[in-house]
Amino acid sequence: MDRQHKTIAALVLILSCLDVLVVSSSEICTNSACHPSEPSIRFPFRLQTVQPKECGYPGFDLTCDSTNLTSLQLQNTSPPQRFSVQAIDYGSQEIWLNDPNNCLPQRLLTLNLSGSPFSAVSYQDFTLFNCSFDYKLYRFNPIACLSGSGYTIVATSSLEAVWILSSSCSFVSTIPVPVQWPYYEQVWSSDLSEDIKLTWGAPQCGKCESKGGRCGLKSNSSNLIECKTQHGLTSGARYAISVGAGVPTLLFVLGLVCYICGRFKACRRQSYPVMEFTSNLALQPTLVSGLDGATIESYPKTVLGDSRRLLRPDDNICPICLSEYKPKDTLRTIPGCQHCFHAACIDAWLPLNAACPVCRNNPKHSPPASELAPPSSDNV
Known part of the structure; x- marks a missing residue:
């Protein structure tokens, strides 16, 4: 023996x-961030002064401002403009931006993306008016940062609202706004303060990211990319x-x-x-190392809002069914590791295997769900 x-x-x-x-x-470029609450930064983006130049794609450099907020300088725009980065979705190749000075409409008046690597996912035309009277303005949401003493700036995409405002207000401009979601109905009034959503066509890394890989530059190349596994191959x-x-x-x-x-x-x-002998012992049943229903139901659930904002903005795909999260989807979070899944997917997994499908963490050895904060969401 x-x-x-x-x-x-x-x-x-x-x-x-x-x-x-x-x-x-071989070791690949590691993720970085300006602050734990800020978006995770990896290829094609890179954090200047922190990540090597070969860890990013040309035109995708990010910086940290004095308050540790992530900042993007749009290259080749006229005029050059710097925006704060709210979130990055590497799978769908989308980025959410806003004005660090809290006056996004002022930026939109002169925004031109034709020379940058980014473009709008969806545009909506808004017409701005300068109104000197408060007459009938109770129905409109004023743009505070553009308004002043004795006058108010309002914006609308409604033809009816344009007709009403034209009779008593001065026309300012009609601008295309990179909205987060396409509006199938006209917007009566907006202060244009919501994040703008942009996308990029190159480099094409969305398919690689959706399969769990990581994009990167090929060796001795300035713009050719390759898809690497989680282990770098x-x-x-x-x-x-x-x-x-x-x-x-x-x-x-x-x-x-x-x-x-x-x-x-x-x-x-x-x-x-x-x-010669035979065994009379009955075969022992296979033990299932999963969780019971009560334990699974104790794990926090979240209903995803319209902006699909999660604790980890780059985790936009369910690792089990590989489907992209959509607004109103119900997600469940595993305590400890905070990985999210479609509730139906993880509810079918956990009775068979208690370990997290992503990191293999076993929640049986983690603190109770009641002691853990649920993942952040924009609309519960």
């Missing part, structure tokens, strides 16, 4: 070495390693297992040359 134990130990060591061989890789490199090293090792392991089984049977025949 000592020889068998040593052989089995050798087999375990071989399998461990094979696993290390497949997943080991490209999919082609992982396949080559698996085939080149895994197949011969697997054949050796199979041969070793067959040899062990043959030796074990031979030992049994030598130890028991005459006796």
Whole structure:
């Protein structure tokens, strides 16, 4: 039996070495952030003075301002403008911006994205009026940062509101606003203070991000990209390693297992040359290491709002069904690691396996859900 134990130990060591061989890789650029509450920064963005130049794509440099807020300087815009970054969705390649001086409408009056790597996801035309009287303005939401003593600036996308305001107010401008969601109905009045949503066409990293990979620049290249796994290997490199090293090792392991089984049977025949017996013991049922319904229901649930704002803005896809979260979706959060999933998906997983599907953290060893704060949401 000592020889068998040593052989089995050798087999375990071989399998461990094979696993290390497949997943080991060169170090890739790590995530960064201006503050724990700020968006996570990774390729194609990079944080200047913190991340190396090769960790970002040209035109995607970010900085931290004096209050540790994430800031983006839109390159080649006329005039150049700096915005505060509210959130980044790497899977859908979208970024939410606002004015650090709390007067976004002033920026929108002169915003021109034609020379930048970003474009609007959806535009909505708004007409601005300068009204010197309070007459009928109770129905309109004034733009406080553009208004002053004796006059009020209002904005609308409604043709009816434009007709009403034209009779008593002065026309200022009609501007295209990069809205967060396309409005299928005309907006009677808006102060234009909501975040603007932009997207980028290059580099194309959304598909890689959606599959759990990470984009990065190819070696010795300024604009060619490749998709890396979480361990830093490209999919082609992982396949080559698996085939080149895994197949011969697997054949050796199979041969070793067959040899062990043959030796074990031979030992049994030598130890028991005459006796034959059968076991009357019933097979033990397979134990399910999942969670009970009461424990699962104690995990916090969140109804996603229209802006899909989560504790982790880059986690916009359910890791189980790989579907993008949509407004009004019900999500459930695993305590401790704070990973989110569709409630229906994780409710089907946890009765079979108590560990988190993403980080393998076991909530059984985590603090009770009542002691953990639920993930932040914009509309519960």
